[in-house]
Amino acid sequence: MSRPKLLALLCLAMAVASALAVEPRPLAIAIHGGAGVIDPAKMTPQRAASYRAGLAAALDAGYAILERGGSSLDAVTAAVRTMEDDPQFNAGRGAVLNHEGDAELDAALMDGHGPRAGAVAGVRHVRNPVELARLVMERSPHVLLVAEGAEEFALEQGMVLVPRGYFRTEARVRELDEARQTEALQLKAAAPGATGTVGAVALDRAGHLAAATSTGGLTNKHRGRVGDSPIVGAGTYADDASCAVSGTGQGEFFIRQVVAYDVCALLQYRHLTLAQAVREVIHEKLRASGGEGGVIAVDRSGNIAMDFNSVGMFRGARDSRGRRDIAMYRDAQ
Amino acid sequence: MHSKPSGSANRYAIAIHGGAGAVPRAMLSEQREQRYRAGLEAALDGGFALLERGGSSLDAVSAAVRILEDDPSFNAGHGAALTRDGAAELDAAIMDGRQLRAGAVASVRHVRNPIELARRVMEKSRHVLLVGAGAEEFALEENFALVPNRYFRTVERQEQLECEQRGQRVSDLVPSSQGTVGAVALDGDGNLAAATSTGGMTNKRPGRVGDSPIIGAGTYAKNGVCAVSATGHGEYFIRAVAAHHVCAAVEYRGLDLQQAVHEMLHEILAALGGDGGLIAVGRDGQIVMDFSTEGMFRGARDSGGRREIAIY
Secondary structure, X not given: OOHHHHHHHHHHHHHHHHHHHHOOOOOEEEEEEEEEOOOHHHOOHHHHHHXXXXXXXXXXXXXXXXXXXXXXXXXXXXXXXXXXXXXXXXXXXXXXXXXXXXXXXXXXXXXXXXXXXXEEXXXXXXXXHHHHHHHHHHHOOOOEEEHHHHHHHHHHOOOOOOOHHHOOOHHHHHHHHHHHHHOOOOOOOOOOOOOOOXXXXXXXXXXXXXXXXXXXXXXXXXXXXEOOOOOEOOOEEEOOOOEEEEEEEOHHHHHHHOHHHHHHHHHHHOOOOHHHHHHHHHHHHHHHOOOOEEEEEEEOOOOEEEEEOOOEEEEEEEEOOOOEEEEEEOXXX | OOOOXXXXXXXXXXXXXXXXXXXXXXXXXXXXXXXXXHHHHHHHHHHHHHHHOOOOHHHHHHHHHHHHHHOOOOOOOOOOOEEOOXXXXXXXXXXXXXXXXXXXXXXXXXXXXXXXXXXXXXXXOOOOEEEHHHHHHHHHHOOOOOOOHHHXXXXXXXXXXXXXXXXXXXXXXXXXXXXXXXXEEEOOOOOEEEEEEEOOOOOEOOOEEOOOOOEOOOEEEXXXXXXXXXXXXXXXXXXXXXXXXXXXXXXXXXXXXXXXHXXXXXXXXXXXXXXXXXXXXXXXXXXXXXXXXXXXXXXXXXOOOOEEEEOO
């Protein structure tokens, strides 16, 4: 090879290397704090500010992990844990109460790399169900553990169980009383947040996708009722080959439509964009079946989609292109 | 593996499975094999008789699965595999392809026919999945008579459990760790349905739930597409969203049902490291039964005159 040619090649190689250096792989995270009939009329400015602060804390906790090179799995775990600990959301402390007055918690997370997954349902004494779901994924050969068996596993893993009273807040006790009076086992929230399932999806620097979802389910629900959140494919799904999705809404409809997986299947097999896939599932398929709710999703290029067919969905998105927003209703308020 | 060539549409059809796994031919005595075949025949014909009289696919899969649940040879209902604590913990699901209605129960210990409770969840509750004590509370509210857990336990399952706990590999001589039962059917009105019931893995951790009661993983039905029931290493089937994936491959990519089932078992699940089997029936009554294990207890019958029972 002649000298000028070699030089030209070298220059080209350096140009490519520097182009790669200035354009690192995209990072993205999206979170939700539930969808449902959140009557905007009942949303006082103080309340709205408080929800926004809660969402921002979860969003930034997750994003900080991505920014320092952490995994999407760690990011979604941290974001969901933050909302589980925040009593205004329907997960962990402050979860809605079942007919007997207890919080019964479900959670799942999925690592798009593998893919692998872990989930728990019907637990009543685990402070952070998403962490137990993660232990199921990482320390057991199983995917789903339920009720007492899941708590036995928690103890074996050295988790400290908490009394049921830890989860109960005054607001949720009041909601249950109201629901019992009307015997409305429903989505029509007596107060904002009653269907406030929480979730997160993320893309990390290594190109891995992850999704996590956690919930207390429905106010006044039948003991033992499990919704879509801990069901891999329904409320939670992630695959590095397609996308990561977390859902919130009327869980029974999400299970029957296999909503989270369907979004990824449409993306992968029908070659729809993420926004199109989410729109088709939420506004066509789910709506046609009578189901209400929304999903957040992120694909391998870092595109984020957040869509819902309910009045509102508490949500937030942040990415490495500088986007950072929190919204509650349709017009991004 | 055993499918009718597409084009020869059947008005109605049913397929059943009694589990997939390592079934060493040499270890399966003639007498035993006869027992399994008789059990499969009873379930197959029980379901088919309903279709023949113009009954619904939903009734046909319920009936077939209930017969297998009552037969102690199979790992569901009476004769289910036992947990590490020596108890039976049962999971089941049913799905009606007509309106994508579904019902499921997991981790119940005192319900004689979990498939009937799953159906009741679908028809009488606003929910899809109920688990543990809450599911049994619902059973009582619906006037089910609960049975003691010992109803489910058989000497064979206890021996299997002891074997496993001593660290000896349990042969699937009695279909054990993977002996889930299931049925799929198409009725004369074009409605598809699927049902699956299981005791799960021998020596499983209490509270462990596999793919059987997970809509989309072990059980799925959608009119105009297909109905699927799975058996095998449940954790892999959950991650792969196996049953729904087969339907999505048919619906979105236009794959033939046989290709879709083959891809799931021999490419996707094989790559993940999981084995098992799937039975499926398509909108035209095409039956597909395939597995990546040594054998799968299975049967198929359709309005075109096909009737077969097979193990290997």
